[in-house]
Amino acid sequence: MPxxxxxxxxxxxxxxxxxxxxxxxxxxxxxxxxxxxxxxELQSFLLQDEFVAARRVGKLLLLDTKHGMTLGIRFGMxxxxxxxxxSAIDYLEYSTMRNESSWDRFAIxxxxxxxLSVRDPRRLGGVxxxxxxxxxxxxxxxxxxxxxxxxxxxxxxxxxxxLMDQHQIAGLGNxxxxxxxxxxxxxxxxSSDSLAKDEKRRLLYHIKNTVQQLTELGGSHxxxxxxxxxxxxxxxxxGTLLERHKVGGRTTYSCPKHQK
DNA sequence: CTCGACTCCTGTTAGC
DNA sequence: TGCTAACAGGAGTCGA
Numbered sequence: 098m099p100x101x102x103x104x105x106x107x108x109x110x111x112x113x114x115x116x117x118x119x120x121x122x123x124x125x126x127x128x129x130x131x132x133x134x135x136x137x138e139l140q141s142f143l144l145q146d147e148f149v150a151a152r153r154v155g156k157l158l159l160l161d162t163k164h165g166m167t168l169g170i171r172f173g174m175x176x177x178x179x180x181x182x183x184s185a186i187d188y189l190e191y192s193t194m195r196n197e198s199s200w201d202r203f204a205i206x207x208x209x210x211x212x213l214s215v216r217d218p219r220r221l222g223g224v225x226x227x228x229x230x231x232x233x234x235x236x237x238x239x240x241x242x243x244x245x246x247x248x249x250x251x252x253x254x255x256x257x258x259x260l261m262d263q264h265q266i267a268g269l270g271n272x273x274x275x276x277x278x279x280x281x282x283x284x285x286x287x288s289s290d291s292l293a294k295d296e297k298r299r300l301l302y303h304i305k306n307t308v309q310q311l312t313e314l315g316g317s318h319x320x321x322x323x324x325x326x327x328x329x330x331x332x333x334x335x336g337t338l339l340e341r342h343k344v345g346g347r348t349t350y351s352c353p354k355h356q357k
Numbered sequence: 358c359t360c361g362a363c364t365c366c367t368g369t370t371a372g373c
Numbered sequence: 374t375g376c377t378a379a380c381a382g383g384a385g386t387c388g389a
């Protein structure tokens with residue numbers, strides 16, 4: 098599913114949509130409009146305008162217009178971004194390989210004939226005008242030890258739930274978090290404030306390293322743990338049968354032998 | 358503060 | 374063969 102890494106790809110794709118006059122806004126799926134955003138509002142603010150910047154905070158893609166508006170796009174679990182029919186990502190874990198235009202929940206047409214669309218089979222994504230980004234935590238691509246320290250110190254929740262909380266750290270999803278904790282040899286159920294100094298350092302290293310590595314490899318699903326993330330999977334490090342739990346309401350796989 | 362339970366959504370799949 | 378129920382999880386709400 099799209100996590101911060103996938104949305105970073107989408108951001109790169111969105112660069113193709115900059116500096117092109119918007120001629121058409123198709124927002125017929127009202128369910129896909131979030132917050133106070135209305136279709137008429139999108140029309141009046143976007144038509145005749147153009148995007149001048151594509152930013153990303155966590156899993157949220159932000160397209161700034163010349164006139165000072167910001168279009169926020171969330172992709173939920175199965176959303177893709179297409180510009181001129183091109184998608185940076187063809188394969189999405191837990192989504193489908195089928196690719197139907199009827200799943201376009203939101204689309205923009207440019208004066209030059211091109212398009213930008215959000216194709217989301219399950220409609221868990223959404224579009225919002227001027228979304229709140231201040232409540233999001235530090236982005237995964239730039240997080241440092243001090244910020245991670247604050248995030249961990251402030252909570253007794255399970256470490257995995259804390260890491261996935263977008264208000265604390267923005268961009269980590271279920272797969273990435275399982276992968277990072279597995280690499281860092283930390284049990285996902287550990288309380289956040291129980292980590293020792295060396296464990297925090299290790300965790301930071303693996304957040305940065307995993308994000309960078311999987312960005313280069315092509316996505317959140319490229320982790321070493323991924324192929325074993327199933328009911329009868331074995332730990333790629335030591336061969337132990339992986340355990341499956343619900344942590345923070347999410348399906349979690351971890352190795353009972355080396356994740357402490 | 359924390360938690361579980363529930364909601365949204367729909368394509369896929371396990372099981373009968 | 375065909376149906377159904379469970380599952381996937383990002384994000385939000387609610388009551389305890």
